[in-house]
Amino acid sequence: MTSSKKSAPKRSRARSAARLAAVQALYQQEMEGTPTPTLLHEFHQHRFGETIDEVTMIDAEMDFFDDLVRGVTARSEEIDGKITARLAEGWKLDRLDRSMRAILRSGTYELIARPDVTVGTVIDEYLDIAHAFFGEKDVKFVNGLLDKVAGDVRA
16 A cells, blocks of 8 residues: 555655554554553554565654554544444444454544544545455445544534
8 A cells, every 4th residue: 555655745655654554553452452552662663664575664654653543542432432333233343353443443533533634535545444455345334434433523
């Protein structure tokens, strides 16, 4: 995902990289129970700007990454409530894939707490991330759910 946005301004690419890293960090945190400070340190020291499979990852906007990870962690009950309210009847958040939960949580946090980022940007960015992990049906699910959450939290 990060290498395909070469034409985007540097800050935009850095924010896209921060979002992807935040989703990865939140997934890791759910899998391993890594404390947030440890997780942030690991990403700062060992993930950003690294070369993986001969591709150098774009440096992420660290403050933005930190805000996403800390914000999702601090407001997890509120975020999960917003997501759960928009799931189909009978569905529970824990039925979703961990990667899907990380995408939805990070996107929902941005919609709630980052009014400086437009709804369209938030949804587009998380759709790009969803495309990296899921097929079209799941990407449409992300689109629909984040759109509904946006309607709930942004006037």
